[in-house]
Amino acid sequence: MSTPHVVVVMGVAGTGKTTIGPLLAARLGVPYAEGDDFHPQANIAKMTAGIPLDDEDRWPWLDAIGSWAHGRAGLGGVVSSSALKRSYRDRLRAEAPGVVFVHLTGDRKLIEDRMAHRHGHFMPTSLLDSQFATLQPLEPDEVGVAVDVSGSPEEITERAVEALATLPDAAR
Template sequence: MVVVVMGVSGSGKTTVGMALAEKLAVPYAEADEFHPRSNIDKMTSGVPLTDADRKPWLRAIAVWIGEHAESGGVVTCSALKRSYRDLLRSGGPAWFLHLHGSREVIAGRMSGRSGHFMPPSLLDSQFADLQPLSPDEAGFTADVTEPVDRIVAEAADLLRS
């Protein structure tokens, strides 16, 4: 199974995803690397992506999920909407680790980071699109204020059970 570490920008997907992949000894992929240049340029200029912009990006991640369905893996992806997660699952089985936090906590994190193309001005658009996991979706929601090692340990335990 592939784990998709999801949440709005600034929620800690990369940090948690890399730590979880290391704990599970599986490959890791960063969703930002799947974006076409046009998406990165759009976000860098402060323009939110549309569903049409996201579709090729999500399809590319779904392919990666399919390629790692048997061996397992961890990939990050905002996966904000149920329809996006459905598209990701079209590649193969996926378990979602939703990193959830308040707008204030996430905004504080975003304002303190540098070198990322996603400006803090787009955070509200991400929260507007966010649809939490539904009860019928395999996964777990973690509080971003918890220590990374605790989130990773709990997710690993849930995956093993």
């Protein structure tokens, strides 16, 4: 299977981006970058306090992810980013035109349960509603796939690999 230039694993908090991203990168044989590591400290402080980020907070974060993706063009890579709005994905594509999205989707109750049981993450479950309110799913003209997050991480990763393989050759 040929590898997309860069895969952005996206979705609301709790869908498993940090779990699936490295597994997907390993399957594709490319490096993984944790999107949360690109957040400025001010963003982390806001989210830790239960305050949703606004677009002005997100632009520098998205630019940093886009810069990483641009540097991986032609080499491949996987990076996690919520990329909830079309405008956020457009900004990533402006910096790295070859990116492909894997949108992790799932039942709100399942996602909330997973968030409630994870440890050491700054995103509280209280912000999940704001995440769903902000979410704009991939549109038909966006190169990417939607992958259900039910099942084990290995099952989800396998579904992602299979879905990516269905994309036109130009996207891979």
